[in-house]
Amino acid sequence: MSKEIRINAFVTFAPSHLSPGLWKHPRDKSLQYHTLAYWTELARIAERGLYDALFWADGISTYSVYGGSHDPAIRGALQFPRLDPLLLVSAMAQVTTHLGFAVTSSTTYEPPYQFARRMSTLDHLTNGRVGWNIVTSFGNTGTRAVGLGEARAHDERYDVADEYMALLYKLWEGSWEDGAAVRDRERQIFADPARVHEIRHDGQYFHIEGVHYSEPSPQRTPLLYQAGTSGRGKTFAATHAECVFISAPSRKVIRDTVQDTRRRVAEQGRDPASVLFFMLLTVIVGRTEEEARAKLADIERHVSLEGALALFSRWTGIDLAGRDIDAPFTYERSEGMQSTVEGFTIADPDRVWTIGELARHNAIGGKGPVLVGSPAQVADAMQAWMEETGVDGFNLSYTIMPDSHQDFVDLVVPELQRRGVYKTAYQPGTLREKLYGPGRARLGSDHAAARYRVPAAESAPSTPPDPTAPPAPTASQQQTRPAPAAGTAAA
Structure with a gap:
């Protein structure tokens, strides 16, 4: 029997996502993207379908590579305007019971201390149904908008991200011991100060001192997604990710990425099977193949090929404006998504894509495959x-x-x-438990985050504090800092 198939709904908080131009289709409701009713309706549909999560792509860079201008993106609503998905989660959690919520946030844009508190807050309010898609962000328009100037080079962005993760693990996993929030009415102690530790981080990119401003949430660290599949991205995933998102046009590229990443996971001392891989997919289904083909033809009349090229130009950092549509797309080094450039060039040497073929392929659903057919045909293809x-x-x-x-x-x-390849009911528990099973609400002991946890020997309850005594150093101040996780910057 084939293994169980897992599904996330891939969305963005904007009028369009990966099928440019379809916001103007008469049946499409995407122009209502800025209303709560639009999103709560989707949440109910996804939970009825037993989806694992809603997965939001996000970013603040405009799509300005194509023709050197963001005008095509603004005119065509190419993932613009885009609102903040973190602010949707509480409302969607209110109308669902099991559905998870994976939000994209950048290690380049978001200050880590505040981000750690926001994610802990959402994990509390959703009873442990939150995930984080970790991105490093390559767009110059985004870095300029937040006052950082030009974007860092590709590999350095991952160096920053490694240190960012080490800092967050200290806050989420090491600042509060288990049971520190005693909630003792009789002794008038909400939390035991001896078991809440100040985090001091003095690294290459971040310098922070303070306690985590949230008590531990159901998962402590949110479920960790990651979508970088360049060589450096796969090394980062092997260290940190629990779920990896792949968007590529061929079986060969996806299979090679899965195998290479699992090999790197094993090298990090983690179980390769513990990392789950999700590939981008678009499905156009009808009760019959003929009905599905008619839907496809209708959709093709509304897509924007220019929009598809503008999206692809931004992903890759390669301006495709004005190029001959019959010319081949060949490998070019850029500071964009190297995995996307490689996926359409050197990663699959048996296929040479023209610029026009790129436009048509990416106009419906982005970089991944599109399945069109009856329910049985779609199920066959998915398997x-x-x-x-x-x-x-x-x-x-x-x-x-x-x-x-x-x-x-x-x-x-x-x-x-x-x-028999799709669940008929949700597992109980947190988002991580729904994917990995009961009792696994938190990251495993083989994960890099485990190195930042306070040793069990320090977790014994303390006596009530004497308010007249001078303050004693905390346990984390007395100890040497934990060794950094493999692949992370020393902190």
Whole structure:
């Protein structure tokens, strides 16, 4: 029997995501993206379909590589304007019970101390249903907007991210011991000061001193997603990620990425099977193949090929404006998404893409494959992609919102359940437990974060403090700092 298929809904807080131009389709509701009702409706559909999570792409760079201007992006609503998905999570959690929420946040833009508190807050309010998609952000328009000047080079962005993670692990895993929040009414102690530790971090990129301003949440550290699949990105994933998102056009590229990343995970001393891989997928399904083909033809009449090239130019950092559509797309080094450049060039030497083919391919659902057919045909294809690439599930893009997800839930999910490859009920517990099983709400002992936890011997309850006594150094101040995780910057 094939392994269970997992599904996330892949979205962004904007009028369009990976199918440029479809916001103007008469059935599409994406122009309502800035209303709560739009998102709570999607949350209910996703939970009815037993999706694992909603997965938000996000960023603050405008799409200005194509033609050296952001005008095409502004005119065509190319993931612009875009609002902050963290502010949606509480409302969507209120109308669901099990659905997870994976938000993208950048190690380049977000101050780590404040970000740690916001994620802990959401993890509390959702009862442990929050994940974080870690990105490093390569767009100059974003770094200039927050006062950082030009974006750092590709590999240095990951050096920054490694140190950022070490700092967050200290806050989430090491600042509060288990049981520090005693909530003792009789002794009038909410939290035991001896078990709440100040974090001091003096690294190359970050300098912070303070306690974590949230008591430990159900997962402590949110479920960790990561989407960088360049060589440096795969090393980062092997150290930190629990779930890896891959967007590529061919089975070969995806299979090679999965195998190479799992090898690197093992080199870090982690179980390679503990990292789950989700590939980008777009599904256009009908009750019959003919109905699905008619939907595809209708969709093709509304997509924007210029928008697809503008998206691709921004992802890769390579300006495709004005190029011959029949010319081949060849490898160019850039500071954009190197994995995207490689995925359409050197990673699959058997396929040479023209500029026009790139536009048509990326116009519906982005860089991943598009499945068109009846429920049985779609299910066959999904199982084939799983078996031939080694992925564990799919980040499901959409064409028409919310029809794409309604169709998948009503037509494809029952077919997958009939085949025994899709869950019929949610697991209890946190988002991490729903993926890994009961009792696994927190990161495992083989993960880099575990090195920053306070040793069990220090977790004994203390006597009530004497308010007249001078303050004593905390346990974390007395100790030498924990050794940095493999692949992280010393802190």
